[in-house]
Amino acid sequence: MKWTTQQMDTYLNSKEYVDTAVIPLIPLDWEKDPKGKVSMGEFTSLVTEELERQFKGRIFQIAPFTYLSGEADEQKLERLLEWDRHFFKNGFKHIVYVTSDGDWKKLENELPDMLIWMPSLSLESMDASYAKEILNQQMKQMLPLITDKWQQEPKERS
Amino acid sequence: MEEKKHKVSRRQFLSYCLMGVGGFMAAGMISPMVRFALDPALEAGGESDFVQVTTLDDLTEEPQRFDFQVEVEDAWYTSDQPRSAWIYREGDEIVALSPTCTHLGCTVNWEGHDDHPNQFYCPCHHGRFEKDGVNIAGTPPTRPLDVYEVEVRDGSVYLGRPMQR
Numbered sequence: 001m002k003w004t005t006q007q008m009d010t011y012l013n014s015k016e017y018v019d020t021a022v023i024p025l026i027p028l029d030w031e032k033d034p035k036g037k038v039s040m041g042e043f044t045s046l047v048t049e050e051l052e053r054q055f056k057g058r059i060f061q062i063a064p065f066t067y068l069s070g071e072a073d074e075q076k077l078e079r080l081l082e083w084d085r086h087f088f089k090n091g092f093k094h095i096v097y098v099t100s101d102g103d104w105k106k107l108e109n110e111l112p113d114m115l116i117w118m119p120s121l122s123l124e125s126m127d128a129s130y131a132k133e134i135l136n137q138q139m140k141q142m143l144p145l146i147t148d149k150w151q152q153e154p155k156e157r158s
Numbered sequence: 159m160e161e162k163k164h165k166v167s168r169r170q171f172l173s174y175c176l177m178g179v180g181g182f183m184a185a186g187m188i189s190p191m192v193r194f195a196l197d198p199a200l201e202a203g204g205e206s207d208f209v210q211v212t213t214l215d216d217l218t219e220e221p222q223r224f225d226f227q228v229e230v231e232d233a234w235y236t237s238d239q240p241r242s243a244w245i246y247r248e249g250d251e252i253v254a255l256s257p258t259c260t261h262l263g264c265t266v267n268w269e270g271h272d273d274h275p276n277q278f279y280c281p282c283h284h285g286r287f288e289k290d291g292v293n294i295a296g297t298p299p300t301r302p303l304d305v306y307e308v309e310v311r312d313g314s315v316y317l318g319r320p321m322q323r
Contacts, residue, residue: 010262014262017261017262017282017283017298018262053240053265054264054265055264055265055281055282056258056262056263056264056265056282057259057261057262057263057264057280057282057283058262058264058282058283132225132240136225143281147281150281
């Protein structure tokens, strides 16, 4: 489900079925390589949208978690953990973070739940149908990660 | 003498020029107005709602997934949105099912679960549907999968809107 009032109504009516929150992690930087950061954000949004389309009825697509690339690791980690605790406490047993920013890969072990990190592809230079084909291929490999996760017990938070 | 009669006077010449230029200007202003006035009438041809998805030759009796794009008007802007359909042949008939689970809208897959061959399977809450899209009792969905309007023109398959059954 998407971050809209209309879909929120659907959610409120069928809360018990929606147990997974997807949070896109999007970096900002207007000093060093702004375009690279935008490209990461764009790719992350594309992937998140597609995940939402596939698993609409069980996933809630949360507003993006944004941060300046310069923000200290501990600080942004602490902030994300707070988001995680908040959503976990309020009904989401599974939380998936989606990003293209490699920084999170380094912090993966500190994260309480599943990180999906996909290096961003510059889709702008490709033919639209080719870009779609590539994204579809990527998604096909990614979907089982989520369905497998659902087979397992939710991760406990300390 | 004869020649002199046919000569155009200065006054006449100028007025012809003015008429010509004025005519062009008027046409330039009026024709876009006429176009805009008629445009909605020309647009509503109905056929534009159908999108070409595949060709007849590509269809089998086994449902296959086809992806396509439709133009969606979403309050503030129009955009191309991805859509999919499960299409198969049933004798002479072509059946195109919407992959949207009627429970909460996840995307269903043909034979998506090893334990349930010949059925559509929804990975979110284990909803299941028969090949013809009818929901299987005891699983969360409460109505059959929607069916697309199908049109065949020159060996190509066009899909319209998904219809609720």
